[in-house]
Amino acid sequence: MIRGLAAVVLLWTGATVAQPAPPMPPGVAVPSLAVPENLLADARKYFIFHQPGVSLAQAEADLVFCWRFLPHGLQRKVPGFVAWRRADGPREIPYAIDQYGLTGQIIGAIIAGPLERSARQSRLFRCMVPRGYARYRTSEAVWKQLNEGDPATMIRAQAAIASGPVPPTPRIVP
Amino acid sequence: MMARLFTLLAALLLALPAAAADKYRGQFRQLGKGEVLQVRPDRAYVLLRIDTSYSKFNADLLRLPSAAELAVYDTARVAAHAKAGAKAGPIESFAFDHDAPPNLLELAATKPLAMDGKLAIVVAEMMPGDYVFYGEGYAGFLYECFCLGTVGFPLKAGEVTDLGTMLIAKASAPSPITELAGEVDLGPSASMDYMLFAVALRPARVGDMVPPGVSVLPARLHAVGPFVEVNTMLINRLAPIPGVLAYDRGTVIDVASGAEAPPN
Numbered sequence: 001m002i003r004g005l006a007a008v009v010l011l012w013t014g015a016t017v018a019q020p021a022p023p024m025p026p027g028v029a030v031p032s033l034a035v036p037e038n039l040l041a042d043a044r045k046y047f048i049f050h051q052p053g054v055s056l057a058q059a060e061a062d063l064v065f066c067w068r069f070l071p072h073g074l075q076r077k078v079p080g081f082v083a084w085r086r087a088d089g090p091r092e093i094p095y096a097i098d099q100y101g102l103t104g105q106i107i108g109a110i111i112a113g114p115l116e117r118s119a120r121q122s123r124l125f126r127c128m129v130p131r132g133y134a135r136y137r138t139s140e141a142v143w144k145q146l147n148e149g150d151p152a153t154m155i156r157a158q159a160a161i162a163s164g165p166v167p168p169t170p171r172i173v174p
Numbered sequence: 175m176m177a178r179l180f181t182l183l184a185a186l187l188l189a190l191p192a193a194a195a196d197k198y199r200g201q202f203r204q205l206g207k208g209e210v211l212q213v214r215p216d217r218a219y220v221l222l223r224i225d226t227s228y229s230k231f232n233a234d235l236l237r238l239p240s241a242a243e244l245a246v247y248d249t250a251r252v253a254a255h256a257k258a259g260a261k262a263g264p265i266e267s268f269a270f271d272h273d274a275p276p277n278l279l280e281l282a283a284t285k286p287l288a289m290d291g292k293l294a295i296v297v298a299e300m301m302p303g304d305y306v307f308y309g310e311g312y313a314g315f316l317y318e319c320f321c322l323g324t325v326g327f328p329l330k331a332g333e334v335t336d337l338g339t340m341l342i343a344k345a346s347a348p349s350p351i352t353e354l355a356g357e358v359d360l361g362p363s364a365s366m367d368y369m370l371f372a373v374a375l376r377p378a379r380v381g382d383m384v385p386p387g388v389s390v391l392p393a394r395l396h397a398v399g400p401f402v403e404v405n406t407m408l409i410n411r412l413a414p415i416p417g418v419l420a421y422d423r424g425t426v427i428d429v430a431s432g433a434e435a436p437p438n
Contacts, residue, residue, distance in 0.1 A: 044362040062424075065437075069322075071404040073269065075315040079197055079276035082403075083247045084238050084306075085438050089269035090404040118367040123409050125363050126370065127322060130411075131424040135363070174361035 028156045031145045033167045039139040043172050045121045046143045047135035049128050049162045060159035066127035067151060072119040120147065136167035199275040201237075203299040205287045211297060211334070211388050218302040218329035221390055223293040223339040223383065224283040230294070231371070232280040232311035233340050237303045238326075239277050247272050269405075280311045290383040293339065297385065302331040306398050307412060310342070310373050318371060319403040322411035323426035323435070325375065325419055326398045336378035336390040345370040345410070357413045374413035395419070397428035399435035 033048065040046075051059070073090025076082070095115070096108030129135070146158055161167065205211060213219065222233055239247070251270045255262050262268050279300065286294035306326045309319040329335050343349035345357060346364035353374035364370040378392045397419045403409070414420050420427040426435040 044366050047363075065400075065424075068402050069404075069409050071267075073405040075317065075407050076278065076403070076405040078232070078234055078278050078280045078311050078314055078316055079202065080278045081239075081247070081272040081274045081276055082236055082278045082308075083244055083251075083272065084236065085401070086244065086247065087266045087402075088404060089263075089267040091269045115367055119407070122363070122366055122368060122370060126409055126411075127424070129360070130322075130421060172361070172363070174359060 028153075028160050030157050030160055031142045033136075033138065033142065033161065033169065035137070035139045035142060035169055039141075040137045040169060041140040041143065043137050043170075045118060046138050046140055047121075047125075047172055048138050048142070048146065048167060049124075049133040049158065050136055050164075050167055051131075051133045051162055052166070054132070054163050056159055056163045059162040060155060062128065062131050062133070063155045063159050063162070066124055066131075067155060069123050069127055070120055072116060072123075117147075133162060135172040137169045137172060138167075197276070198279070201275050201277070201301050202279045204282060204285055205297045205299070206285065207287060209287060211385065213332060213334065214299070215332045216302075217299045218331055219334040220281070220298050220300060220329060220337055221334055221384065221388070222281050222296050222337040223290065224281065224286075224296060225292060225339065225341045226283050226294050227292045228342055228344065228371075229312070230283040231317070231340075231342055232282045232284075233296075233307065233337075234278060234280050234309045234311040234316055235300075236306045236308040237277040237279070237301060238306065243274065243277070246274065250274075278308060278316075280314070287385055288383075293383065295383055295385060297334075297388070300329055302329055304328050306401075307337075307375060309403070309406065310371060310410075316403070316406045318373070318408045318410050319401075319406040320373070320412045321403050321406070321409040322400050322424070323419065323421060324398045324412040325395045325415065327393045327395050334388055334390045335393050336382070336384070337375065337393045338378045339376040339382065341374040341376055341413075343372050345372040353415075354413050357411075368407055370408055370410060372413060373410065375415060377415065377418070396430065397426055397435040399426045399437050401438040 071090045074093045095112040096105040098104055146154055224233060250272055254270050255265045255268045281296045281298055283294035283296065287297045288295040304326060307320060307324045309316050311317055341351050341353055343351055343354055343358055345360045346362060347359060349358040353376050354372045357372035377395065384390055395415065395418045412419065417429050420429050428435045
């Protein structure tokens with residue numbers, strides 16, 4: 001509920017405050033990056049990437065590369081068989097706690113979202129930072145707009161941000 | 175009735191060690207505490223020291239499967255996908271557990287041949303072949319893959335290959351381990367809900383502890399480019415190794431050739 005309210009406040013703020021809008025390629029929708037300080041989310045997890053001087057094409061290539069690592073399945077058991085250089089799907093992670101019935105399912109549903117987001121955030125962080133990208137704080141709502149949906153659209157939007165003007169929010173160091 | 179129950183329990187207990195050993199199907203055996211190494215001419219051996227200062231992590235090694243093994247895998251996967259029906263989704267994202275002799279194996283710090291201070295001295299008997307240092311494991315699961323860059327090495331029959339020392343530290347904080355420079359002190363984002371660990375492989379050095387009576391050869395390491403592993407908690411890369419492994423803006427460099435180690 002609080003998150004929902006925060007998103008509404010953010011949208012409202014975005015509609016009334018002048019925004020530095022990076023020049024976007026045609027057809028790419030990028031949310032306003034001018035997030036008020038009180039809406040900036042946990043700096044460990046919620047960030048956007050930027051690199052001065054990087055081209056849109058390079059940023060897009062970097063994000064396409066890193067996107068390959070985002071699927072997250074149940075940890076592989078060792079010993080086991082791995083078909084090197086063959087595609088494999090993510091194994092389902094049983095977040096629900098079976099022995100607690102419906103309560104266990106509810107607990108599972110509550111923890112699944114944040115933990116899955118965390119796995120995704122960690123993967124992008126570890127892949128993008130060595131490629132020269134800095135991180136800037138953002139809100140949970142903006143992060144979701146850039147990370148939930150069609151991958152091609154999200155990659156284009158994030159690439160536009162990464163290669164555009166320096167984001168107006170604080171830089172995360174380190 | 176009771177007699178039958180006891181007989182059944184006894185049979186189960188007797189079967190336990192066999193079942194535990196059977197999970198390796200003759201592909202792997204880690205030497206126990208104080209065990210004397212007997213080198214078989216048809217097996218390869220690896221020696222690794224694992225730093226247990228933080229915790230007892232494992233080294234997960236992947237033997238690259240042969241073309242024949244992959245052909246069997248492909249056939250079995252297609253059949254399993256067909257059997258699963260429409261609910262299985264596209265075959266590219268179909269998760270398939272192949273019932274075959276394992277090629278992803280762990281050197282467990284919890285079962286060392288010996289300890290040298292905080293270093294677990296681990297020796298294992300393995301199948302000869304080409305291997306990849308695949309990731310860092312914990313309690314029988316792959317915790318962190320070295321998907322963004324690592325090393326490979328051959329294990330030859332009848333030889334004991336000294337892989338060196340596996341060094342581990344929290345990636346979020348500074349570390350005095352020089353081999354981990356650039357891979358640590360990454361800040362709080364490296365310790366979200368799951369702790370990211372920086373891992374280095376220090377090649378074998380003169381004076382490193384070697385079990386008495388064991389003759390070793392240093393590992394012939396080469397860089398291995400990125401690979402995709404979706405069934406892991408976290409992704410990371412092995413720390414650079416002088417003369418072997420380097421990174422240029424995230425690209426994996428095979429130092430010996432000066433060329434990129436391409437993605438797999």
